[in-house]
Amino acid sequence: MISSASSREISIALATYNGGEFIEELLESLVRQRLRPHELVVTDDGSTDRTLEILEAFRARAPFAVRIYQNEQRLGFSENFMKAASLTEGDWIAFCDQDDVWLPHKLERLSAERALVLSHGFWVTDAQLRLRKRRVARGIARGGWYGFTLLFARELLKFPWEKRPKTFTGEGPMYHDEWVVFLGMSLKSFKVVPEPLVLYRQHGKNTSGFQELTWNRVFQRANYERRARRCFEYAEFCRAYNLFEEQWEALGRAFQLREEFYRRDLWGKLGIWPRLWRMYGREFSKRSFFKDAMGLFFSRPPR
Numbered sequence: 001m002i003s004s005a006s007s008r009e010i011s012i013a014l015a016t017y018n019g020g021e022f023i024e025e026l027l028e029s030l031v032r033q034r035l036r037p038h039e040l041v042v043t044d045d046g047s048t049d050r051t052l053e054i055l056e057a058f059r060a061r062a063p064f065a066v067r068i069y070q071n072e073q074r075l076g077f078s079e080n081f082m083k084a085a086s087l088t089e090g091d092w093i094a095f096c097d098q099d100d101v102w103l104p105h106k107l108e109r110l111s112a113e114r115a116l117v118l119s120h121g122f123w124v125t126d127a128q129l130r131l132r133k134r135r136v137a138r139g140i141a142r143g144g145w146y147g148f149t150l151l152f153a154r155e156l157l158k159f160p161w162e163k164r165p166k167t168f169t170g171e172g173p174m175y176h177d178e179w180v181v182f183l184g185m186s187l188k189s190f191k192v193v194p195e196p197l198v199l200y201r202q203h204g205k206n207t208s209g210f211q212e213l214t215w216n217r218v219f220q221r222a223n224y225e226r227r228a229r230r231c232f233e234y235a236e237f238c239r240a241y242n243l244f245e246e247q248w249e250a251l252g253r254a255f256q257l258r259e260e261f262y263r264r265d266l267w268g269k270l271g272i273w274p275r276l277w278r279m280y281g282r283e284f285s286k287r288s289f290f291k292d293a294m295g296l297f298f299s300r301p302p303r
Contacts, residue, residue, distance in 0.1 A: 009090040010091075010092045010093075010111070010151070011037065011038050011039050011088035011089060011090030011094070012030065012037050012040045012041065012094050012096045013041055013043075013084035013093050013096060014040060014041065014096040014097075015042075015077060015083075015095075016042055016045065016047060016051050016098045017044065017045040017046065017047055017051075017077070017080070018051060019049075019051050019098030020047070020049040020050035020053075021049075021099070022098065022099040022201060023051060023098045023099070024054055025101055026097075026098060026099065026100055026101060026102070027055075027058045029103075029104075030102060031062065032104045033104060033106065033107050033108070034104055034105055036064055037090075038065070039064055039089060040062065040065070041067050041069075041084050042068045042084065043069045043071060043075075043080050043081075043084040043087065044069070044071065045074055045075055045077070046070075046071060046073075046074050055068050056068070069083075069084075069087060077176075078176040081095055081147060082161055082176050082179075085157060088154070090154065091154050092151055092152065093151070093152055093154060093157075094107070094110075095150050095176070095177060097200075100198050100201055101129060101199040102197065103196070103197050103199070105197070106120070106197040107151075109197060110197070113193060115191035116152060116183075116187055116189035117150065117151075117152045117153070117183065117187075117189060117190045118150070118191050118192075119138075119139070119149045119181070119191070119192045119193070120195060120197045121194045121195050121197065122134075122135055122146065122148070122149060122196050122198040122199070123135075123196045123198070123200060125200060125202065126201075126202060127201060132202075135196075136194050137149060138192055139181050139185055139190060139192070140181055141227070141251060145177050145178050146177065147175075147176060148198055150177055150180055156180060156183050159183055165182070165230070166230060166233065168230055183243075185247065186234070186243040187243060187244065188247075224256070224262070227255045228252045228255035229252075230252075231248045231252030231255060232248070232249070232252045234248040235248035235252065254279050257275060257279075261276060
């Protein structure tokens with residue numbers, strides 16, 4: 001079970017690579033946390049700027065333990081984050097990006113919740129931290145996932161990272177944050193706190209950045225057949241490790257229905273629409289409803 005806030009030991013896992021331009025602001029925001037973290041664990045992936053110099057100076061004055069590791073060879077951002085997580089000592093782990101700013105009550109707010117995996121809202125900002133958008137990531141297939149929003153129980157590290165399934169959006173293996181969200185959902189212990197707790201800085205050099213919702217993205221046809229197949233693969237993984245596979249089976253069938261919907265003409269779509277209607281707000285998001293409603297009239301069946 002989830003322990004109370006007073007008994008939590010929260011480790012921060014920070015993966016760095018040439019983050020010298022913004023990392024000082026990030027580190028200062030960690031110091032300002034009302035609930036002090038147990039430690040900061042940094043794994044650097046071969047920085048050639050001032051990142052390590054800044055981190056060493058911070059370690060000398062930080063009010064909590066700071067441990068810095070330098071990778072002997074480049075790992076890439078996902079492997080680097082998972083290495084940082086594996087080196088932590090706390091019961092709870094928070095992923096941390098090198099260029100964001102945490103609001104002072106982030107850890108305090110999350111520590112009051114009960115789930116194995118917690119996510120929260122955030123403000124999208126420009127490079128000068130001017131607010132642009134308020135966003136919430138609601139998990140796989142419902143608005144994506146962002147590592148810097150995650151706080152998760154250490155016990156999730158027992159699952160085999162090297163055997164993780166493929167990512168939901170492509171053909172490569174899951175990313176570190178997607179993996180954690182997948183486990184939380186598969187354990188039926190994933191909770192979203194809508195309140196924004198981080199300033200998510202967009203500066204043009206982000207490893208992975210926020211994507212604005214445009215009309216082209218709204219009407220771009222997704223590969224629902226592949227998404228259905230991926231969900232069934234997730235269900236198979238869950239069965240192998242005694243996790244809850246039912247939601248992935250249901251989501252796979254739902255994506256199969258959406259694939260069928262977009263292959264039909266208008267009358268065929270109208271026949272499927274009542275079945276899709278029941279899935280909005282459950283398997284699919286409100287954005288999916290908007291897209292499919294427009295798809296009734298503006299999409300054509302494949303030739």
